[in-house]
Amino acid sequence: MIDTHCHLDATEFDVDRDAVFAQAIEAGVTKIVVPSVERANFGAVASLCREHTQCRATYGIHPMYVDRAQESDLDALRTMLKNEPAIAVGEIGLDRFVEPRDEVKQHFYFVEQLKIAKEFDLPIVLHVRRAVDAVLKELRRMKLCGGIAHAFNGSRQQAEEFTKLGFVLGFGGAMTFTRALHIRELAARLPIETIVLETDAPDISPHWLNGSRNSPDQLPQIAQTLAELRAVSVAEIISATSKNAIRALPRLAALH
Numbered sequence: 073m074i075d076t077h078c079h080l081d082a083t084e085f086d087v088d089r090d091a092v093f094a095q096a097i098e099a100g101v102t103k104i105v106v107p108s109v110e111r112a113n114f115g116a117v118a119s120l121c122r123e124h125t126q127c128r129a130t131y132g133i134h135p136m137y138v139d140r141a142q143e144s145d146l147d148a149l150r151t152m153l154k155n156e157p158a159i160a161v162g163e164i165g166l167d168r169f170v171e172p173r174d175e176v177k178q179h180f181y182f183v184e185q186l187k188i189a190k191e192f193d194l195p196i197v198l199h200v201r202r203a204v205d206a207v208l209k210e211l212r213r214m215k216l217c218g219g220i221a222h223a224f225n226g227s228r229q230q231a232e233e234f235t236k237l238g239f240v241l242g243f244g245g246a247m248t249f250t251r252a253l254h255i256r257e258l259a260a261r262l263p264i265e266t267i268v269l270e271t272d273a274p275d276i277s278p279h280w281l282n283g284s285r286n287s288p289d290q291l292p293q294i295a296q297t298l299a300e301l302r303a304v305s306v307a308e309i310i311s312a313t314s315k316n317a318i319r320a321l322p323r324l325a326a327l328h
C-alpha cells in the first residue's frame with residue numbers, strides 16, 4: 073500500500089516520528105511519498121528519506137509558500153534534484169483559495185517549476201485549489217510526463233483532462249466524510265486506473281479521527297472507505313491504486 077502524499081517531516085511529528093513511521097509499516101504501508109513545500113524543508117525531507125528506505129522524496133515550492141520564496145530557491149531546487157534521489161517535482165501548483173495570495177508570484181513559481189520538471193524529465197505532484205483550469209492550461213502547454221493531482225476536487229470532466237495528460241488523482245481523508253458528496257461521487261465513479269491513495273498527514277484527517285492529527289497508518293482504513301464506495305474488495309483497491317501510483321511516479325518502484 074502506497075501513501076502517495078504524506079508530510080512526515082512536519083513539526084507535528086517531531087515528538088514521535090519514529091513511532092508514527094513504525095505504525096505505518098505495521099499497518100501495511102510499504103512506500104510513503106514525502107513532498108517538500110519550500111527550500112527551508114528540502115534538507116529535512118532529504119534526510120528523512122535517507123534514513124527510511126520506504127520514504128521517497130519530491131522537491132518543490134508549494135503555492136502556499138511562494139510568498140517566502142526567492143528566485144535563488146529555484147537554483148536550490150535544481151541542486152537538490154541533481155544531488156538527491158527524487159521521484160518527482162512537488163508539491164507545486166496554484167491555490168486560489170488561500171488569502172492573502174499573490175497570484176502573479178504563484179503563477180511564476182508554478183511555471184518555472186514545470187520547466188524544471190521538464191528539464192529533469194520528472195513527473196510532478198500537484199496542489200490545486202480553485203485553479204484546475206489554469207493548471208490544466210499550463211500542463212497542456214508544457215507537455216510533461218504526468219504525475220499526481222493531489223487531493224483532487226475538480227469536476228468529472230477536469231478529471232478526464234488530467235487523465236489525458238498522464239495524471240492520476242489523489243483521494244484521502246476528504247472522501248471519508250458522508251457530507252463530501254462530490255468527492256465521494258468522484259471516488260465511486262472515476263475509472264479505478266485514475267485513482268491513488270494518500271493521507272496528506274498531518275492534514276486532512278479522516279472523519280474517525282475527529283480532527284486530531286492524521287498519520288500514514290490511517291491508509292488501510294482510507295482504502296477500506298474507497299472499497300465501500302466502489303463496492304469492491306479492499307485487496308482490489310490496494311492492488312489497483314499501488315499500480316497506478318507506480319505508473320504515475322515510476323521511480324517509486326526503483327530501489328533506493
Ligand SMILES: [Zn+2]
Nearest residue numbers: 077107163272
Ligand atoms: Zn501536501
